[in-house]
Amino acid sequence: MRIYDIIEKKRDGQKLTKEEIDFFVQEYTKENIEDYQASALLMAIFINGMDEEETVNLTESMAKSGDMLDLSAIDGITADKHSTGGVGDKTSLIVAPICATLGIKMAKMSGRGLGHTGGTIDKLESINGFNVSLKTEDFFKQVNDICVSIIGQTGNLAPADKKIYALRDVTATVDNISLIASSIMSKKIAAGAKNIVLDVKCGSGAFMKDKESATLLAEMMVKIGKKCGRNMAAVITNMDIPLGSNVGNALEINEVIDILNNKGDKQLRELCIVLSATILSISLDWDYEVAYKKAEQTIIDGSAYKKLIEFVTAQNGNEDFCVAPVSSKSLEIKATKDGYIQSINSRIVGESAVLLGAGREKKTDTIDYGAGIVLYKKTCDKVSVGDTIAILYAETDERLKNAEKLFNTSYTIDDEKPEMKPLIYKTIR
Numbered sequence: 059m060r061i062y063d064i065i066e067k068k069r070d071g072q073k074l075t076k077e078e079i080d081f082f083v084q085e086y087t088k089e090n091i092e093d094y095q096a097s098a099l100l101m102a103i104f105i106n107g108m109d110e111e112e113t114v115n116l117t118e119s120m121a122k123s124g125d126m127l128d129l130s131a132i133d134g135i136t137a138d139k140h141s142t143g144g145v146g147d148k149t150s151l152i153v154a155p156i157c158a159t160l161g162i163k164m165a166k167m168s169g170r171g172l173g174h175t176g177g178t179i180d181k182l183e184s185i186n187g188f189n190v191s192l193k194t195e196d197f198f199k200q201v202n203d204i205c206v207s208i209i210g211q212t213g214n215l216a217p218a219d220k221k222i223y224a225l226r227d228v229t230a231t232v233d234n235i236s237l238i239a240s241s242i243m244s245k246k247i248a249a250g251a252k253n254i255v256l257d258v259k260c261g262s263g264a265f266m267k268d269k270e271s272a273t274l275l276a277e278m279m280v281k282i283g284k285k286c287g288r289n290m291a292a293v294i295t296n297m298d299i300p301l302g303s304n305v306g307n308a309l310e311i312n313e314v315i316d317i318l319n320n321k322g323d324k325q326l327r328e329l330c331i332v333l334s335a336t337i338l339s340i341s342l343d344w345d346y347e348v349a350y351k352k353a354e355q356t357i358i359d360g361s362a363y364k365k366l367i368e369f370v371t372a373q374n375g376n377e378d379f380c381v382a383p384v385s386s387k388s389l390e391i392k393a394t395k396d397g398y399i400q401s402i403n404s405r406i407v408g409e410s411a412v413l414l415g416a417g418r419e420k421k422t423d424t425i426d427y428g429a430g431i432v433l434y435k436k437t438c439d440k441v442s443v444g445d446t447i448a449i450l451y452a453e454t455d456e457r458l459k460n461a462e463k464l465f466n467t468s469y470t471i472d473d474e475k476p477e478m479k480p481l482i483y484k485t486i487r
């Protein structure tokens with residue numbers, strides 16, 4: 059088999075066989091195919107597409123390019139939750155304790171933030187002492203003992219995706235549904251959980267800007283997961299505005315604590331209960347309404363908060379939640395006219411948080427865990443001149459000034475109250 063022939067076939071709009079896809083994935087991972095040939099094939103896929111069978115074959119091939127985690131050492135029902143990436147998205151840290159409280163085994167591998175979207179691992183590392191690098195046997199033991207552990211992705215999980223994603227990133231071939239779906243699902247399949255719920259974000263802060271493309275992506279990922287023998291559901295949610303009020307690592311941990319103590323942003327709480335109920339209903343075959351009530355009850359009675367503390371301390375995190383203190387300098391963003399907030403562009407809010415030091419522009423950047431943004435007003439809120447819209451936190455005045463300039467382009471104020479978009483669009487099973 060020759061990579062040249064595979065490129066030519068896809069260039070001419072033909073369907074690739076399982077063997078051809080496997081040849082490309084495995085040989086590229088072993089560095090037997092040059093980047094320029096892999097780029098040409100990715101561009102041909104981007105332009106001519108892949109059908110469902112090709113996408114499933116690509117996913118399976120990337121999943122088995124490295125370690126396939128065998129969760130059979132975990133007793134009970136395993137589940138995983140994945141978000142396609144957003145701004146202020148701390149749902150994993152709320153959903154995992156809720157589901158663990160109800161006996162689901164949440165063995166989760168998460169990523170770091172890159173660009174305007176945050177990552178669960180960075181958020182956890184803002185807790186003093188928290189260890190995200192457990193050995194596999196310790197990871198399994200913790201899940202068996204207390205039903206939950208979250209660690210960073212191991213070096214060898216779907217290495218083909220790592221290489222291919224890096225190439226897509228620099229060859230303008232990221233935004234293709236088959237490529238995104240296979241990239242995300244290869245990691246989820248390799249991570250081993252039997253039940254998988256996806257939070258597919260849609261809007262200004264997400265890969266998918268509209269409901270139609272988010273639905274296509276969600277449907278494709280659900281089909282792939284089912285073909286690979288997993289129970290699947292995907293919830294399509296609004297990422298036009300940041301999720302919750304806090305953006306930035308330590309700030310987001312504080313918001314997690316608030317939600318699990320029956321306080322905080324109502325929409326964030328609602329989404330976490332919906333995601334938890336979806337996990338419980340597909341994993342345990344529970345009626346959705348029953349699952350919703352049980353998930354909500356774990357917040358009301360404080361049992362999910364207790365589970366969060368158990369989980370954090372099991373991974374060496376400080377029991378008192380001495381998260382990294384919020385950065386020493388702050389700047390208030392005030393309304394300069396009366397009216398209603400028309401929209402808050404979450405991508406720009408995420409990029410402003412990066413300028414403050416809360417995220418990375420490149421992989422090697424270090425993070426200021428205390429930096430970030432607290433939003434006091436969001437879309438549809440009424441404001442008067444002088445009201446605080448947000449407070450920015452950073453360690454230097456220069457960072458605050460740069461972020462202020464950008465943040466001020468993220469929102470508009472006008473006389474008419476805009477229509478409120480729902481947070482949750484639909485669930486695909």
Ligand code: URA
Nearest residue numbers: 223237238239241242
């Ligand atoms: N996240 C991934 O892991 N892969 C993509 O292709 C896009 C988002």
